[in-house]
Amino acid sequence: MTDPNDLGAFLNDAWQHLGRGVADARSPARTPTFATVAADGTPNARTVVLRAASQADSVLEVHTDTATDKITDLHHQPTAAFHIWLPKANLQIRATTSVTILTGAQVAEQWAKVPPSARVSYGTEPEPGHAISDAFAYEKPAEPERFAVLRCTVERFDLVHLGERHRRAIYTPQDGWTGTWVAP
């Protein structure tokens, strides 16, 4: 059993779950909640699919259609919060990130790897959120120029483990990710 006071092991455990989310469609880390802030200051939250997680680079990646409200929000405030609750592990992962929006030639290699059946997620007409006359009055062409990769650099992790006694720690790059226990 791991030492409950091992801050490094606690963070590594979170990164392992993130890696599993990328690899395993059934993992709850596959579909984080992704929160952004609209120009009027209102928070927005929605499900995203976790496409990449690199502990070495402190990066999480998500794909999106450039016509979604995520992009509008991120142009205004390029910061996003990831939230994942892992019921079996009793672990909550919160990550505050700085987001770079990559499109066009920057993501041509990644677009080439998107299966044709998934490409229709990028290009809905009319654009997502636009009123339509009935539930199915839209089309889903695949538009490579609507494909964006959100490269999210982690600025802060806040991990909570709900055990017999709860444990919570905060990690930042400023402390070399060594972390600090905080009251839960």
Add this chain to the structure above:
Amino acid sequence: MTDPNDLGAFLNDAWQHLGRGVADARSPARTPTFATVAADGTPNARTVVLRAASQADSVLEVHTDTATDKITDLHHQPTAAFHIWLPKANLQIRATTSVTILTGAQVAEQWAKVPPSARVSYGTEPEPGHAISDAFAYEKPAEPERFAVLRCTVERFDLVHLGERHRRAIYTPQDGWTGTWVAP
């Protein structure tokens, strides 16, 4: 089978799931993600427990410790986003809400109903998020003056059903909650 174009049925379905979340600890609607915005414009997201859901009043309720970052954020920007993903129903519920923080005498009746075992969630010392020397260096007295009810009035629902073809609708009180289909 319900008419897929029935906007009213779609919204009622969401409220039924919210009601089930309040009543059934195993429902995924029990533990929404709750997103707020910090004073510096950073989004924050964490799990909360849904304590009440009233379609008649358009209200969702959550309990919290007044010493959490939720409260700090809400004093700055009294708006919160709820996000719920219901895997079996393939339904995403997003609710944008205006939040009123109720404490003290306003919530004495609700505090009286909190079981003693749950009261320790309100009063952690040192306060949540404060650095501690090791993982368990905190105490959890029950402090009624730290108990807050967040009364969240829904200003907007954004519902997405992932079916063979996806359906998405937006509802606001301005249109009497009749709703509008939008491109997903």
